[in-house]
Every structure is written in C-alpha cells, then in structure tokens.
C-alpha cells in the first residue's frame with residue numbers, strides 16, 4: 001500500500017512519529033486511546049520482538065489488558081484552562097507538571113501549554129507511585145502531541161502523532177438565491193468549504209458584488225474519515241462557478257515538488273500577483289476619485305485610494321508578496337503600512353487600529369499575510385481601511401487597474417498536469433450528470449404522486 005502525504009502543520013513534519021527508540025512508550029500509545037490498526041499502519045519501528053504485523057493486532061489487545069500497570073485519566077479542556085489547572089483536576093500534582101516541563105524546550109512548552117476548549121489531555125500514571133508516565137494532548141482526531149517518560153534516561157521526551165485520515169470523495173452543487181453562503185448551506189456544505197471555494201475564485205469573482213440570483217456552483221471535495229467516522233470536510237479538488245453566464249473552473253494540483261495550487265483546466269494560475277481587496281468583509285464607502293470633497297476637511301481633495309468600511313479589528317492583508325518600506329503614524333493617515341512589491345508596484349494601508357504583532361519596516365511579507373487591523377486612526381469619520389495602489393509612483397484605481405498574473409504551471413509539469421486536469425474535468429461533469437439524473441427521477445416520481453392523487 002502506498003502512502004499519500006498531505007500538508008501537515010510544519011511542526012509535525014520534523015519529528016513525525018519519532019518513536020523509534022520509544023520501547024517503553026509503545027504500550028503507552030495504546031493505553032492513550034489510539035486504535036491499534038492506526039499504530040500498525042504507521043509502521044512505527046519497534047524492536048524485533050515487538051514488530052507489528054497484521055497478526056499483532058490479534059495479540060496486542062490482550063497485551064493491552066494485561067498491562068494493568070498503568071492508570072489512565074482523560075480530561076476535557078475547558079475555556080480558560082491552564083495546564084496547571086488540568087493537572088490539578090486530574091489529581092496529578094503540579095510538581096510533576098513542572099518536572100515534566102523542565103525537560104522541554106521553550107518551543108515544546110509553548111505547544112503543550114497551548115490549550116483550547118476542544119482539546120483533550122490523556123494522562124497515564126503509575127498506579128503505585130502516581131508517577132506521570134505519559135501525557136497526550138489531543139488537538140483533533142488526527143493531531144496529537146505525546147510526552148513520554150523514559151526510564152532509562154529518566155527524562156520526558158516529546159513526539160508528534162499525526163494520523164492520516166481516510167479520504168472519501170463528495171460532490172455538491174447549488175444555485176445562488178441571495179448569498180453564496182446561504183446557497184452553500186442549502187447544498188449541505190460547511191462554511192469552511194464555502195470559504196475555500198470563495199478563496200479559489202477570489203481573483204476572478206467578488207462574491208460580495210458580482211453574484212446574481214440564479215448563478216450556480218459545483219464542488220468536488222474530499223471528506224476526511226477517522227475510525228470510520230467523518231472527521232471533517234477537507235480540500236476542494238475541483239470547483240466550478242457560473243456567474244452571470246460565465247463559468248470559472250479551478251483545479252487543485254499538487255506538483256512534483258508537492259506545491260499545491262489551483263489552476264484553470266489549461267494550467268493558468270487562478271491567482272494573480274495581487275489580491276483585488278486587502279480585506280474580506282467590507283463595503284466600499286468611498287471609491288477612487290480624482291476630485292472630491294474631503295468629508296472631514298470640507299475642501300476639494302482628490303481621493304487617491306479606495307475606502308473599505310469594515311468593523312474595527314477586521315484583518316488587513318498584504319495584497320501581494322513584498323517588503324514593508326514603512327510602518328508607523330503618517331499624519332491624517334494614522335497608523336499606516338506601505339509595502340513595495342518588486343520594482344513597479346507599491347501599496348498603502350491606512351487608519352489601522354493596530355499593526356500585526358512583530359512586523360517592522362524591512363520585513364518581507366507574503367501575499368495574503370495579515371499586516372494589521374481595521375481602525376479609525378488619523379483623520380477619519382468612522383472605521384475603515386484606506387487603501388492605495390501605485391504603479392511606478394502614480395496612483396491607480398486598485399479596483400479597475402489591470403493586475404499581473406501569477407506564474408502558470410511550470411513547463412516541466414505541463415503534460416502531467418493536463419492529464420490530471422482532463423480526468424478532473426470528466427469527474428465533475430460525471431457528478432453533475434449523475435445529480436441531474438437523480439433530480440429528473442425525483443421530479444418524475446413527484447409528478448406521478450400528484451397525478452395519482454387527482455385520479
């Protein structure tokens with residue numbers, strides 16, 4: 001069986017199941033609530049006498065039962081919980097927590113103390129001495145951090161456990177009546193999936209302004225299953241949106257270097273070098289105007305940017321990859337960030353309530369990176385983002401200016417991509433036809449019912 005690799009969070013990649021020497025903790029993993037098949041599937045390297053084969057699954061449960069030398073506790077994390085509070089609740093002395101933490105690096109401490117209400121902490125204790133033998137922070141059914149006590153070193157060691165979910169394909173389609181989100185809800189898609197859909201087409205479609213009733217969407221995505229239960233909806237593999245008669249298609253493609261991006265069926269990037277808007281949820285409160293009366297000063301003054309009205313604290317994103325050339329108070333602009341993108345383009349973001357923590361002039365930023373938050377600093381009447389775009393030093397209307405495209409699929413990848421693209425296009429069309437068939441059949445059955453009633 002070949003294994004597929006998904007993009008795991010960075011910190012999990014480095015020490016992915018670094019359990020090779022963890023003989024003592026093998027029983028611990030089982031006791032900490034991980035199903036056996038999963039551990040077997042992960043092919044953890046074990047000493048010979050404990051090598052896991054298919055047969056191992058038969059005898060491991062009994063081993064599990066006879067290893068009655070541990071005591072287990074599971075604590076659900078609640079809002080505002082600290083690690084110390086959870087240790088208290090588990091009846092494990094805080095002294096043991098400090099002892100354990102003393103073996104951890106600053107980074108590891110941060111990971112294990114970052115508790116959220118949907119997390120669980122599993123304790124494994126020696127029943128006689130109450131010594132903490134293992135602690136597992138379960139962030140989700142697929143993502144845990146494990147800390148185990150190693151008798152031979154008399155030390156605690158940290159490892160990450162990631163589980164590969166099982167993928168099932170799913171298809172949904174819908175017709176927009178008012179908003180994209182309500183249409184998604186009716187189709188049975190989660191908000192997270194609809195956000196992903198909007199993101200794929202963000203460069204081509206402004207879902208706040210462009211959509212009309214009757215516009216449609218189709219999505220092939222994958223559902224992630226763990227232990228036979230659906231864990232969540234995952235990545236969109238291919239999506240189509242038809243807006244005012246024009247159809248846009250985005251195909252998720254993982255290239256030979258494991259880089260993932262969405263492309264048109266022909267292999268053009270779905271992205272542009274610049275985002276159209278630096279905020280997600282907004283209303284345009286003032287457009288780019290060469291001449292206008294300034295609302296505060298009451299004098300004629302050109303408006304060389306676009307105002308996005310949004311609530312205080314709305315994240316502001318850098319529209320493109322670049323370098324921060326200034327970050328600070330700029331007179332009537334208030335808290336302002338200016339970013340240079342290559343030689344020709346620069347963007348300005350004003351009236352922020354605060355900057356993104358840790359950012360300073362000279363820093364590089366990625367496209368979409370949050371640089372600050374909407375506010376009303378400087379000369380303003382209400383909270384909004386004032387956004388400017390300059391091309392070779394000249395102010396341009398960011399909402400109408402022609403923006404350069406991001407790189408298309410690499411030439412070396414073209415053949416591989418086109419083959420994949422073709423099969424994805426057939427898939428989504430096949431799903432759409434199957435759905436049409438089901439609807440036609442349901443309609444037929446419904447009319448039959450009515451005719452029978454009128455007889």
Ligand SMILES: [Zn+2]
Pocket residue numbers: 286303305306307385386387
């Ligand atoms: Zn403005």
